[in-house]
Amino acid sequence: MATSPSSSAQAQRDRVARRLRDLRADAGLTGTELAARCGWTHPKTSRLENGRTPPSPDDIRRWCRACDAEDQAPDIIAQSRDAESAYVEWRRQVRTGLRRLQDSYVDLYRATSLFRIYSPTLVPGVLQTEGYARGILSGVAELYEAPNDVDEAAAARMERSKIVHEPGHRFVMVIEEAVLKHQMGDSDAMAAQLGYLLTAGALPSVSLGIIPTTVQRTLWPQELFHVYDDQMVSVELMSARVRVTQPTEVALYVTAFERLRGMAVYGAEARALILRAIEQLR
Incomplete structure (x- = not known):
C-alpha cells in the first residue's frame, strides 16, 4: 500500500x-x-x-x-x-483499563451497517471466544502496563460481539491462514476459538474468508484494519490506532480489501483449513 x-x-x-x-x-x-x-x-x-x-x-x-x-x-x-x-496512542487509550476501551467502540458498531475487517494476525474481535480474548487482552495489559481488568474487558468484548446476531449489520471478514496457528491462551482456549470459527462462518450476517499460505498473492499482507461502511477506516499499529477519514484513503483501503478478499477461500475450503489447524493442536 x-x-x-x-x-x-x-x-x-x-x-x-x-x-x-x-x-x-x-x-x-x-x-x-x-x-x-x-x-x-x-x-x-x-x-x-x-x-x-x-x-x-x-x-x-x-x-x-x-x-x-x-x-x-x-x-x-x-x-x-x-x-x-485521528492518531491515538494505545497507552493513552488503555491507561484507565481495558474494559473502557471495549465499551468505547459500542456506538460506532451500532452505527455501522457494513463491516469490512482484514486481520493478518488475530481472529477479529467480533468472532473471538472469551478464552481467546482473555489471552490477547492479558498480553495487551502487560505490554502497555495497563490496569489489569482483563476478565471485565473480555466479558465486555463478548457483550459487544453480540452485534453479529443483530439485524441491520453485515460482516465481511478476511484473515490470513497464519491466524489459525497463532495460539492465544492455552490449547483448550485455542481449540474452542477454532471450533467457534466453524460455526460463526455459517452465520447469515458473516462472510469469513481465509487466505491460504500457499496462494499466489496479488497483494502482500497488510496491517490489521477495519472499514466502517465507506466512511472511516481504523488501522491498528503497534503504538496507536489511526483513524482514516479522507475519502481517497478510505477508497484505497476498500480497494486493498477487495484484492485480499479475492485471494481468500470460503465455505468447505475454509472449513478444511480450520479443521487442519484444530488437528495440529493435538
Whole structure:
C-alpha cells in the first residue's frame, strides 16, 4: 500500500497549520510580529504553521486574537481536536483499563451497517471466544502496563460481539491462514476459538474468508484494519490506532480489501483449513 496509515492524521494537522498560516498572511503579519503579539518565540510560530507541533487551544486563541480573527478560534480549535483524535496512542487509550476501551467502540458498531475487517494476525474481535480474548487482552495489559481488568474487558468484548446476531449489520471478514496457528491462551482456549470459527462462518450476517499460505498473492499482507461502511477506516499499529477519514484513503483501503478478499477461500475450503489447524493442536 503506497500510503502511510498515519498520513490521514498528518493531512488533518497540515490543514489546521495552513489555516493558521493563512490567517497570519491575511493580517499582514510576519512570523516575528505574530510571535511578539502572542508572547512566544518566532521558532514556535514556525513550528505551528508548518504542522510540526500541534497547537493547544490557548495557542489558537492567541493566534486568532493577534490576527483580529477571534471569531474563528472555536472552529479552528474543533478542527485541531479532530486532527489529533485521528492518531491515538494505545497507552493513552488503555491507561484507565481495558474494559473502557471495549465499551468505547459500542456506538460506532451500532452505527455501522457494513463491516469490512482484514486481520493478518488475530481472529477479529467480533468472532473471538472469551478464552481467546482473555489471552490477547492479558498480553495487551502487560505490554502497555495497563490496569489489569482483563476478565471485565473480555466479558465486555463478548457483550459487544453480540452485534453479529443483530439485524441491520453485515460482516465481511478476511484473515490470513497464519491466524489459525497463532495460539492465544492455552490449547483448550485455542481449540474452542477454532471450533467457534466453524460455526460463526455459517452465520447469515458473516462472510469469513481465509487466505491460504500457499496462494499466489496479488497483494502482500497488510496491517490489521477495519472499514466502517465507506466512511472511516481504523488501522491498528503497534503504538496507536489511526483513524482514516479522507475519502481517497478510505477508497484505497476498500480497494486493498477487495484484492485480499479475492485471494481468500470460503465455505468447505475454509472449513478444511480450520479443521487442519484444530488437528495440529493435538
